[in-house]
Amino acid sequence: MEALKKKIIEEGIVLSDQVLKVDAFLNHQIDPLLMQQIGQAFAKLFRDQGITKIVTIEASGIAPAVMAGLELGVPVIFARKYQSLTLTDNLLISKVFSFTKQSESTIAVSAKHLLANDRVLLIDDFLANGRAAHGLIDLIKQAGATIVGIGVVIEKSFQKGRQELDEQGYWVESLARIQSLENGTVRFLD
Template sequence: MKELEERIAQEGRIIDGRIIKVDGFLNHRIDTKLLNRMGKEFYRLFGDLGVTKILTAEASGIAVAVIAAQYFDVPVVFAKKAKSDNIEGGLYASEIYSYTYNRKVTFLVSKQWLGAEDRVLIIDDFLANGEALRGLIDIVDMAGAQLMGVGVAVEKGFQEGGKRLRERGINLQSLAIIEGVEDGKFRFRQA
């Protein structure tokens, strides 16, 4: 998505050669008009697949998923990172390693909100090593649901997550894929 690439090029920063910082428009302060256009693009890519639920991870994936969900006219379920007293019944749980927080995290989804009848689209803001997406895919599998695809706003193409998912035959669509940074400028994968 050219507009997203342009915003990353204009406002994004890279920290320590591995952290892509786009918090000015994607995951801290949110440009809702841009996210709205991203939601339309996800619908263009996945809208004919009969999606019944969108699944994402707490917290920064929620905004992208919710805006996209309005085009699919389906609910969003997000995997929580901590059990709260208001979660009733059984849980699907998948442990992942969070590179953002530098620790293990357990994704939790109530069995009440995801089941075998669902056709699930996973949407998230970032894909790097693929740990978060692995955990979400585990939850889809535990529910007996059908994974229809994975939509990602920004993929770090210089890390292995996207490659591994594509090798598994997963329908992965990333709106912007960063191949690397040269002389302080982002280099994007061309379609």
């Protein structure tokens, strides 16, 4: 997706050969027009999969997931990273380790929103080591639902997440695939 790649080049900040900061448009401040285009791109890729729900993880996956849900006309569920007073009963629970935060979170979804007959599209902001994707996959499996695809805004292809998901048979589509962040420069795979 050229508009996304352009935004990464213009506003992304390479913090190290492992970390890309995109808080100017994706995971702190949100560019609504870009999010709309991202939602349209995901809808185009996955429209024919009979999707009934989109699942993401809070917080940075919510904007692209909502825009895709709007385009596809389906509800969006976001896994919460912490327990709240209102999310207490009949929960699907998994654990996710965050590379950028260097901490483990418990994520949860109410089982009443995710059913065995659902056909689910996962959407997330980043794919690096695949820990968030695996946590979401675990939740969906607990519900007995079917995963029809995984949509990723930015993939760090030099890390192992994509390879693991491919080996497990998941269909993964990334809108921007980064080959390298070496020497402070973003290099795209395709």
